[in-house]
Amino acid sequence: MSQEKTHIIPYKTYVYVLLVLLCLTFISVAVTSIELGTLTVTVALVLASIKSFLVLSYFMHLRFDQKIYAIMVTGILLIIIIVILITFLDYYYR
Amino acid sequence: MTIETTGKVYKSFFEEKGGKKGIFAWIFSTDHKRIGLLYFYSIITFFVTGATLGLLMKLELIAPGETIVKAQTYNSLFTVHGVIMIFLVVIPGIPAVFGNFLLPLQIGAEDVAFPRLNLFSWWIYVAGAVLVLLSLFTGTGAPDTGWTFYAPYSFKTSTNMLPAVLGAFILGFSSILTGLNFIVTIHRMRAPGMTWFRMPLFPWTLYGTGWIQLLATPVIGITLLMVVGERLFNIGFFDPALGGDPILYQHLFWIYSHPAVYIMILPAMGVISEIIPTFARKTIFGYKAIVLSTLAIAFVGYFVWGHHMFTSGMSGTALFTFSILTFLVAIPSAIKVFNWVSTLHKGSIYPSLPFFWAISFIFVFMIGGLSGLVLGSLATDVHVHDTHFVVAHFHYIVFGGTGFAFFAAIHYWFPKIYGRMYNMTIGKIGWIIVFLGFNTLYGPMFYLGIKGMPRRYFDYLKEYTDFNVISSVGAMILITGMVIVIVNLIYAGFKGEKAVANPWGGSTLEWTVPSPPPLENFEKIPEVTTGPYTYS
């Protein structure tokens, strides 16, 4: 196992990420006042995925760690996405 | 002190108590072998309990009308039988017992990656089990929803649902932690030289299972909490009166519970993949195909849950998507069966008891799998849905598959675990009685189902009497066989002949250590230079 080099992220980056997250939270609340019909869930899920992507890559260091972890997480996300898509094959066409 | 067959003196893990006394040397031990046995004793206890409830149901069904219990009691019987068998026996089953005991031995490690977490998993398991059992004896009567806790009934019934649902929720954590532990162990602790494709097939299936446990179990956790929320606070997730959707419950429940079927069956397939080459004296046919089919099952298995809901009122698009995907997942299962059979072809087969259990697994698993195709196609499913056909199908898979593999595993590894050998003749008599009883019990249910007898009723029309009688007699034969098998093993555990380190001529690493293994498994961590099944 090659020793992992420690990667120090400046506090500034964390603050920026935090601000973006807060912004997105605000948007996802604000967007509920617009009537989007069947797209409501889609918008909520897209916003949530952007937020979790940021948290995973910066706060949980996925960007700076060994590739294998990123691959595992991608695989898991793929499963979740397919599961959600299939579920909506029911709701969307019912 | 134990004397190895080679004459060397060593201390087995039974003798190393880690400075603790009596029962504390067990319930506070972090040794993966002791934890595996803790699970073994707990699971066998629950298995006997669940089997007794099953027998009571078959006695009720021996004649039309009320025979020994009332309708409400019967509802509780099948619910509690299901909850105990699924959540306490079959899901932990093979991974918790044989995975714990053998994973480190098979990959050449001293223990699992997180030994304390491993002990903690067992404690969580016990806590969950206590809660589930509590629901039987407290409150307003034992749960009567069936093990699936379907909404809206699960939050409308007046029976004691909360402890059962919370118990199942807690049991989930035990499963998640075991899965996590195995994944990390396999990534991090393989012996030097044991590449991924030199790893035996049982650890491979534990790896696939581990991912399912880790990823699917949280879904049932959330779902059960939602049921609790519905019951306590009337939130309205699933209640149509409040704008909820009862089918959403079924989606969420089966998103976990179908993959859970693979938590049950993948390790079983792993066990069979170990036993077949050992007794065929031949390397396994298509090692890589088996590995890939394991991973394919673990992956595709997430996307087929809707086949449990064909008559629930899903959209047509969803119906045929689920049907196609279900047929797809049959392919990797069939690959395994073909590979086992090909392994036997031209092997120097040494027929012995573990081998008999393994081939009877293949036989009943085939019946279970093929009857699954009837349920997977939309048109035929409408006819047999919620009939005894389904009951027969999943008992062939869960009992005939996982259960038979469990007994194959205990007969295969018994000499390794206890350092003693059981009585072969009595074991074989027990096995053949179990096999015959099993088919007499569940075989007629296929016919009853096709004829339209619904499941989960304490009564039936008198036209169904003959086959119900046969089935109930089968239950008694099966129980007789089970008693013989279990008593034979208990006796052997105390009084059996001393076993050698490698009684079957197995080629995986667990057979290189003495029986029973010493505390730290290997005197020196082995260096691996070949694949797992090398017979020259």
Ligand SMILES: [Cu+2]
């Ligand atoms: Cu299923």
